[in-house]
Amino acid sequence: LEGLPLGGYLAVACLLAGGVLLLPALAAVLAHLLPRGGPVSARLAAARLSAAPGHAVVAAAGVLTSVALAVAMAIMVASFRDSVDQWLGQILPADLYVRAGRASGSGHLDEALQARIAALPGVGRVDFIRHDTLRLIAGQPPVALIARPVAADGSDLPLVARAGAAGTLPRIWISEALQDLRGWQPGQQVDLPLAGRRVSVAVAGVWRDYARQTGAVMMDLADYRRLTGDRLANDGAVHLAPGARADDVADALASLAGPGALEIARPGEIRAISLRIFDRSFAVTYLLEAVAVVIGLAGVAASFAALAAARRREFGMLRHLGLTRRQIGAMLAREGALAAGVGVLGGMLVGGAIGLVLIEVVNRQSFHWSMDLHVPWLSLLLFGTGLVALAAVAAVLAGRQAMGQSAVLAVREDW
Structure with a gap:
């Protein structure tokens, strides 16, 4: 409409909203697939995800949104760059x-x-x-x-x-x-x-x-x-x-x-200059992806800080039952990793769908360019794994204060 791909933009918004709404179901499925054995911290984290998937959803919603946007942009830029590279090779066949x-x-x-x-x-x-x-x-x-x-x-x-x-x-x-x-x-x-x-x-x-x-x-x-x-x-x-x-x-x-x-x-020089201009033009997208990731991690940290403050008595009871601060920290790390994992998994799926909309609809209607789909699998795998690890660290750091001596003393309030 009026030269704008409004349908594509609406599709992106609907995919993001639908992904967030489906997070509880995704968290429940993931909790059902988790093994029931292993260390106490792992069993506690899995049990919490099974019993209260909504808590994980609160932290995962921001991760899903940031991951979806970052993945969609990564797929779109990688597809565009790969298509431009192939195109240059076809239109520059001479020596x-x-x-x-x-x-x-x-x-x-x-x-x-x-x-x-x-x-x-x-x-x-x-x-x-x-x-x-x-x-x-x-x-x-x-x-x-x-x-x-x-x-x-x-x-x-x-x-x-x-x-x-x-x-x-x-x-x-x-x-x-x-x-x-x-x-x-x-x-x-x-x-x-x-x-x-x-x-x-x-x-x-x-x-x-x-x-x-x-x-x-x-x-x-x-x-x-x-x-x-x-x-x-x-x-x-x-x-x-x-x-x-x-x-x-x-x-x-x-x-x-x-x-x-x-x-x-020489064609190699023309191709190198063209791709260098391309990378410079899209450098801002990498900055936006980094900002989106930071926002997602901030959401995980804020959610776990609030939940950890409300769980001081729970941590104190676990300490009375014999768990060490290290084990409780490991439990929080696993909970953060699971919450981020739900968000990353959902974000990858939603981001892939948004990437297709960007390639097939938004770019096609905005610039009249078609391109071949190219998914940077290795980069996305490293990105998702790194984000889950950072979320685990953020969850532990956010709950450190709630795991202290005050958690043990907080149990007295129930006596």
Whole structure:
């Protein structure tokens, strides 16, 4: 609605609320599965979870919320980064990339310079690329036009959909953003404004593009030149001949047209720069995840501090029965771990569901990007285990005062 994925946001809120409401049932199931043997502290902690799962829910609710949000963001960012990495590998298949530099004046590679680049020793093939813009609708942002050599079936593009049998019309491949914004579908015939006239073309497929949110049209370079007569190029993807060294060819390219006339880059450098920008852009999400975890731990500490203060007589009775402070501390640690475990388990499940909503709904509707699901299992396992351990420590620290000598004296109040 109005460009906002309100349904996705509502789904996230409902998943969080539903996860919190289902915590008592999850705690009861976990308590039923716990072994009944082991040390006294372990048996007491398991018995308390079975008898009063609501107490664990109070502490676990904050943990579930923080874990769910952190897990959802981790899954979304990992999926996005992995998809961008794969996408870069698909759109950067050449060994070297050359572009008209600022010192070239026109910013284009003319036919003569293209021929000289292709004729350099060590160059096997050069795929030249022409960039332009198309204004499909007056008053709307222009759409990027990319003309480059494309396989007949578009198999060298990161396709997400393709048309059936090809017709006689020139073919184009549109980005997901353009499909969403214009509603074009594979196999559909559309008109493009090329060289001052409307040209009928067929949509041969939809490809994944993380660079242009306003949409992009990909066309085979031969078709573009035939339709427009434009022989210029902006970039060139250089494929090396067998046995050629990238450094030697790069040096020859740099000296071909004078200082600064050409900019040369390797695909590894472009990928590294792109991923570094990506990581810098999403660095704030890691900070938000850390804040969410701290809030969850603070909830565990506050809940156990309040419960421990109310259980001073219980601790005193346990001391009279022969338990040491160490054993009571171990019992509190297990109770904190169990409460956090319930929250972490529920948070992982809810966070996975929210992550799917972020990937399939929120990002798709907000940015017109699709991505493949990638779950960082090891990172999430370490995260969950570490959070349970920290919750156990927080529970012990919160109950230290209630385990002191005053707990023993508090039993007198019942005599």
